[in-house]
Amino acid sequence: MEKKYFVFKLNLGPDILELYKFDMEQIRNSIIPDDLKKIFISKDLDNSTRYSCTVRQNDFRNSDLYSQFIKLSNIHEQEYLAIVKEYRKTGGFNYSPSYQNLNNQFGKLMKKIRREYPYLESALNINDPKLSEDLEFKVGTGKKNVERQRKIKIYLENHNEFVNDVSFYFYYEKNREYIYISENHNKAIFFASIIQEEINKNKKSTNIGEVSINPISEKIELDIRQKTPIKEISLSYVYPNGKKEVDERNAAIKQIKAEREERTYKTSSKQGISEENVKNLAEEEGKKGYLSDILYKGRSVVKWIQLEIRKDFK
Incomplete structure (x- = not known):
């Protein structure tokens, strides 16, 4: 029976990607699922693996x-x-x-x-x-x-709900680094942060090291709440998985091997920076799961309109 899932992208750090020579087939199909099995109870399905996560919530x-x-x-x-x-x-x-x-x-x-x-x-x-x-x-x-x-x-x-222990299932798709969570939007975001936290707590005993898990967005909205023109805004991205994606991003992030990249856009024009242009820039990376945040005057202003899919995991 098909259910509705919110989709997230599991992103690895640059050192791990280089360690495995950007062999994404090995990383997707072996390294990631094998390490997730060290942390979560698992059940292998045809094209995915179901994981069970139970965490004593530190409220x-x-x-x-x-x-x-x-x-x-x-x-x-x-x-x-x-x-x-x-x-x-x-x-x-x-x-x-x-x-x-x-x-x-x-x-x-x-x-x-x-x-x-x-x-x-x-x-x-x-x-x-x-x-x-x-x-x-x-x-x-x-x-x-x-x-x-x-x-x-x-x-x-x-x-x-954060006072009690937390138990939920999530699915990892083997042919790409996607995580699927079937809950309401706020809970899905919360559960994704728990998965990320649990993986990073166990990084010394795994091969994937520290990860980031970001929403795959269908589109982006901005929560600016200000009528004056935007003179400066910053977009934050994580290091992309895959050699092709790294090459397409820019030479600097590849050379420095930064886990995160922040781009700041400034203007002195009276019109300011168009919200529509910011959304267009953000949505391109958001659809790939690489957008981490959008900051305006030090405040996060990104509103995720997250990708939802209907799927029957067997």
Whole structure:
């Protein structure tokens, strides 16, 4: 019986690809599935392998970082809103040294949280203008941090599934490096981050090393939420699988062997950079599973319209 699946691409690092001389047939059909079997319970099918993943979920709400997050975010938000109030009353404002220090502290805390709890990246992709209604664009220092902490709090209120152990199936297609997950979109993204985390935790005992797992997108939307022209925007890509793909990307990434590449586009024209042009650039790599992120003023603005397929795995 056919089911609906979201599609992801498993990407290897440059050293691993060179180690196997870009022999993609061997990598796809032997190296990757054999290593996945070391980490997950597996069942071989005709053209794919089904894997079972069970993870004892290390929930953010049970951590010391969560306590720090609640305490610091509440103080930070109060101080930010006091500056906004001053600006709206007088037309001017000052960032005190203590506020700037608090904002830097919270920024460092957010980096730790995002590194240790990758499932919270889904929270930061929430698009709800109401979360920013009382904030002020001209009071820029700390605005993103207030938005982030609000998004995380809302997300945690609505997602209790992360408190429990997580169990799910996924499929790996042998003739290409595709992973298929049959869940709703948010859960599929979350489960893909778990698969990536589990593989990378076991990299010392596998041959594929550290990997990235990105969505295969049907198309890309941008969450800019700003009427002024785009003067600068960055697109982030992972190192592509396959010698042909590496050669097509550019000589620099091949020579440096960088696992990630970021391209920044700038303009001084009044019209700015067209969103449509950015989407066209992004979609080409997104359809291959190589697009990692799109950043505008330090914020992720990519909205995945992910490829869905109907398939019957046997």
